[in-house]
Amino acid sequence: MTDFTMIEAAAGRLAGHARRTPLLSSPLLDEVAGRRVLVKAECLQRTGSFKFRGAWNAISALEPAGVIAFSSGNHAQGVALSARLKGIAAVIIMPSDAPAIKINNTRALGAEVVLYDRENEDRDEIGARLSAERGLTLIKPFDMAEVIAGQGTCGLEIAEQAAEAGVTEGRVFVPCGGGGLTSGIALALEAKAPGLRVHPCEPEGFDDVARSLAAGELQRNAALSGSICDAIVTPQAGEMTWPVIQRLCGAGQVVSDEAALNALALAHDHLKIVIEPGGAVALAAALACEGDGPVIAVASGGNLDRAMMVRALDA
């Protein structure tokens, strides 16, 4: 299980390799939101998402001869670049409906890409088989202690940057798929900023974590595809992430595709950053939520096709 000591060790491994992404804000965005909103711009992380943190930490800690990963794309790029920088082989298993930019970028980063059908094939089975056949170490997208610890370094930065901005009490909205980023940030804030409480954010129809928190036990999504928020569509939270989320997180926030696209367009206008729909659900929730006080929204990734950005800006 990931604990705070592992997050601190991860921060040491990431120093000089991952970016310390900025915590952005805009008076014009605050006016739209009707509250102070601080945005942790993880879309500016290497490979365009927070996933580089967990991948780099896991590969640095485990020192494998070669790695294999499955991912809708952001974890894929994080693993591919980390492997290339370490000089080891990377095989990435990706759903065939992932955005072209994610498939192309993963290949361009030197990885071998294996595509599978999200509806009819079991990525875990494919991953296990290839790992065994080729002697590769599986780097899981979220349910792996060193991956969660790596994502937790984002929470360490939030704690410091929020304090610098004078924010020590408030809500932290985090896009949530399998829960690696959500649980990692929650663990970091528990230790470093106990006045900041994490709320997982999900797209409509894929709100398993919000329902799990409400029900008090792990729930599963009915569908496995069909959202524009591809980065955070997963069947359910992980065996390692769910207990942390249940213990530390506040109520889940659920966001429509339209609200995610609107948040993406407002981030373009006021923060000058590019967020993908799945990375925009936390900002969307921050713009719509009730209650007082500042909100910190994590913009977890920015890997989207140009057509999706055009759709958001034309809406």
Add this chain to the structure above:
Amino acid sequence: MTDFTMIEAAAGRLAGHARRTPLLSSPLLDEVAGRRVLVKAECLQRTGSFKFRGAWNAISALEPAGVIAFSSGNHAQGVALSARLKGIAAVIIMPSDAPAIKINNTRALGAEVVLYDRENEDRDEIGARLSAERGLTLIKPFDMAEVIAGQGTCGLEIAEQAAEAGVTEGRVFVPCGGGGLTSGIALALEAKAPGLRVHPCEPEGFDDVARSLAAGELQRNAALSGSICDAIVTPQAGEMTWPVIQRLCGAGQVVSDEAALNALALAHDHLKIVIEPGGAVALAAALACEGDGPVIAVASGGNLDRAMMVRALDA
């Protein structure tokens, strides 16, 4: 005249108020460029451009009762926010063909906006009259020692961040209108990173500085409007900026509108930042230039209408 001591003093005034913007890069962008390209993301500065630096420094140094400024929009926003944070009045004179987002944002930041016709009216005359009538201090967009010193703080950061990235020799491409940012960065690098040489970058048809450098004396643009790079369309460099540019800068780079739009789209894809056309000319030049070695491109601003981003992404 601005000197390095004034830039250091400006850095002290800006600490805790301006953002230290990141120096971004991407292996995929390097592949497109065929060289290492580092991008100083000043579009992530407060108000979406570097102009906040000079405005904040000038207002902090001069302590005026109220300010007036003229600008195509980015300087306007920098002055408006600085004045609001200082609790003083701001009147902004803007060309009537400035992008709507710049006019609206300047008003939203609390400033009074006065529009003028770029072809038929003299903004200097209007500024002088209003200054006298209402007792306001004119904050010039570039030809003012404290403004140049403020923009020079961007050069201090480039010197430090480039050294951290292992780059101490190479070209620094800077979008150039009146030359405030160009001369400020050049002065900072002269003192802190003498192996880095600034090259001003301009749009086709508005290449007065490139022609001035080639001719060895100050040249003027024939047209005063008609470029999508509105942020850097000025009649000529300033009396204070030109001597610095002549003494310190390498040859000017001239960029087509199409190349600027392509650079803007590639920054969207690979760096996840939003740049306006005038802010993208340095990156465009970095993608097209000859010769060896790394290039640092300053992305000076990101205030563009949604329609312009759609145009760039649809191209």
